[in-house]
Amino acid sequence: MLDATPTPDAQVETLLEVNNIEVIYNSVILVLKGVSLKVPKGGITALLGGNGAGKTTTLKAISNLLHSERGEVTKGSIKYRNVPIHKSDPADMVKRGVVQVMEGRHCFEHLTIEENLLTGAYTRSDGKAAIARDLEMVYSYFPRLHERRKSQAGYTSGGEQQMCAIGRALMSRPETILLDEPSMGLAPQLVEQIFEIVKSVNEKEGVTFLLAEQNTNVALRFAHYGYILESGRVVMDGPAADLRENQDVKEFYLGMSDEGRKSFRDVRSYRRRKRWLS
Numbered sequence: 001m002l003d004a005t006p007t008p009d010a011q012v013e014t015l016l017e018v019n020n021i022e023v024i025y026n027s028v029i030l031v032l033k034g035v036s037l038k039v040p041k042g043g044i045t046a047l048l049g050g051n052g053a054g055k056t057t058t059l060k061a062i063s064n065l066l067h068s069e070r071g072e073v074t075k076g077s078i079k080y081r082n083v084p085i086h087k088s089d090p091a092d093m094v095k096r097g098v099v100q101v102m103e104g105r106h107c108f109e110h111l112t113i114e115e116n117l118l119t120g121a122y123t124r125s126d127g128k129a130a131i132a133r134d135l136e137m138v139y140s141y142f143p144r145l146h147e148r149r150k151s152q153a154g155y156t157s158g159g160e161q162q163m164c165a166i167g168r169a170l171m172s173r174p175e176t177i178l179l180d181e182p183s184m185g186l187a188p189q190l191v192e193q194i195f196e197i198v199k200s201v202n203e204k205e206g207v208t209f210l211l212a213e214q215n216t217n218v219a220l221r222f223a224h225y226g227y228i229l230e231s232g233r234v235v236m237d238g239p240a241a242d243l244r245e246n247q248d249v250k251e252f253y254l255g256m257s258d259e260g261r262k263s264f265r266d267v268r269s270y271r272r273r274k275r276w277l278s
């Protein structure tokens with residue numbers, strides 16, 4: 001399935017580079033403790049880890065959404081196309097080509113699906129015809145949204161709202177989408193369907209994705225590269241195919257162990273001890 005996996009080589013341009021960032025909430029709560037990651041152009045990069053690991057905080061740091069949460073990047077740097085972006089507001093980010101799809105599917109409940117999609121085009125100045133074409137493009141990826149285009153978003157299902165949120169992001173013609181927890185609250189079959197669509201948008205439209213997911217299993221099947229976060233630190237990273245085969249990842253994130261989830265770091269040292277003893 002992943003034959004087209006881009007291998008990390010010097011030819012692939014890095015779009016987004018997060019370098020050793022620290023994030024503090026309310027001036028005291030240190031949540032990210034030196035997170036670094038790179039997002040290559042044209043790839044799907046996954047940010048993995050359990051609840052509270054710091055995935056959403058990382059995405060919000062990138063798209064400058066921390067202020068409203070009383071959060072602040074206190075160390076490190078974030079660059080997009082080599083330009084420091086920590087002073088850009090979310091609207092600037094959209095103009096640079098970076099758009100975030102928030103966790104929990106933020107649609108406007110009182111607007112129809114189609115009106116929601118059109119709000120995604122608000123920063124564009126390339127005219128109605130181009131916007132209408134892109135609306136058709138979105139409907140081609142999400143036929144379900146076409147069927148529901150006249151429905152008030154608040155009355156559509158969780159899956160349809162997730163699709164609407166992604167479709168709305170696509171309407172800004174982004175270069176990069178930051179996608180937070182697309183699987184949240186959805187049935188497995190729907191999760192699969194949404195990831196398939198992400199994959200085809202990535203391949204056919206060339207949109208770069210950085211996606212945060214607790215569902216390691218599905219994310220590693222669709223992503224090219226993954227970073228595992230735990231307690232605000234990257235504890236492991238590598239090509240998705242390698243992470244899928246990694247014994248520690250299998251035991252602790254792919255549900256192949258029923259010892260319960262302790263800390264990933266504990267497991268690694270436990271495994272090291274075990275190897276040493278045997």
Ligand SMILES: Nc1ncnc2c1ncn2[C@@H]1O[C@H](COP(=O)(O)OP(=O)(O)O)[C@@H](O)[C@H]1O
Pocket residue numbers: 025026029031049050051052053054055056057058069070071
């Ligand atoms: N606005 C906030 N104020 C204080 N602490 C927060 C805030 N948002 C998140 N946190 C804390 O930061 C940590 C990481 O949260 P988050 O980035 O949402 O993790 P994830 O998305 O991986 O579940 C958690 O311990 C959470 O309680």
Ligand SMILES: [Mg+2]
Pocket residue numbers: 055056057103180181
């Ligand atoms: Mg989150």
